[in-house]
Amino acid sequence: MITIYGMRASGNCYKLQLLLDQLGRDYRWVEVDSAHGATRTPEYLAKNPNGKVPLLELEDGRRLAESDAILCWLAEGTPFWPEDAWLRAQTLQWLFFEQYSHEPCIAVARFIRGWLPPDHPRQAELPALLQKGAQVLAVMEQHLAGRDWFVGDRYGIADIALYAYTHCAADGGFDLSTFPNICAWLDRVRAQSGHTAMQISPP
Structure with a gap:
């Protein structure tokens, strides 16, 4: 049994929920409120010294952090991870883009607007x-x-990784209506078999 330590409202955690649901795999979810310090407890830091979610844990005690690394591991041997080496490299290109260019803007804006008070610096x-x-x-x-x-x-983990925060970019103040190709792509992702929605919205 796979255990995922995650926060449902986090796009980085939602990626794993979405892939696992689309794969039809059983998993155990442990909700960890990272926005309010739950990843900084001694118990959690013993599992992931970096103090972040998501975290995957296997029954034999092995653990894997970083959402896109977990996506790659979960997708191994499935249609979500290409067999061709060039397509795999392109997938990694977009995963790196998502973490280094996309997430620091789209996700951070969402966090500031959704979790911090209006007078926060x-x-x-x-x-x-x-x-x-x-x-x-x-x-x-x-x-x-x-x-x-x-x-x-083919739909794959590059799409899943980018979908996670793009589909809720409006929470951060972004107007997606000016990006028709992205809007059409979001609709295609939602239409995929096994698609499940992000389960908890920001407070």
Whole structure:
């Protein structure tokens, strides 16, 4: 049995829920409220010294952190992870893009607007995040012109990774209506067999 330690409202955690549900795999979910310090307890730090979610734990005690690394492991041997080496490299390209360019803008803006009070000093970061995030979305919009999926001709973990925070980008103040290719792609992802929605919205 796979155990996932995660926070349902986190896009990084939702990625794993979505893939596992679409694979039809059984798993145990342990809710960890990372927004309120639950990943900084001695008990959790003993499992993941980096103090973040998600975290995958196997019955034999092995653990794996970092959402996109977990996605790759879960997708191994399935249609979600390409057999072709070039397509795998392209998948990794988009996973790195998601973590280093997309998530730091789209997810952080969502966190500031959804979890921090209106008078919090970090609210001042929003204009720059919205500007940078729009540039990231423009890269995605251009890539999706004339294609259905991010890698090859098949839905895969590159799509799942990017979908997780893009589909709720409005929570961070982004207007997706100006990105028609992204909107059409979001609809295609939602139409995939086994798709399940993010289960908890920010407070």
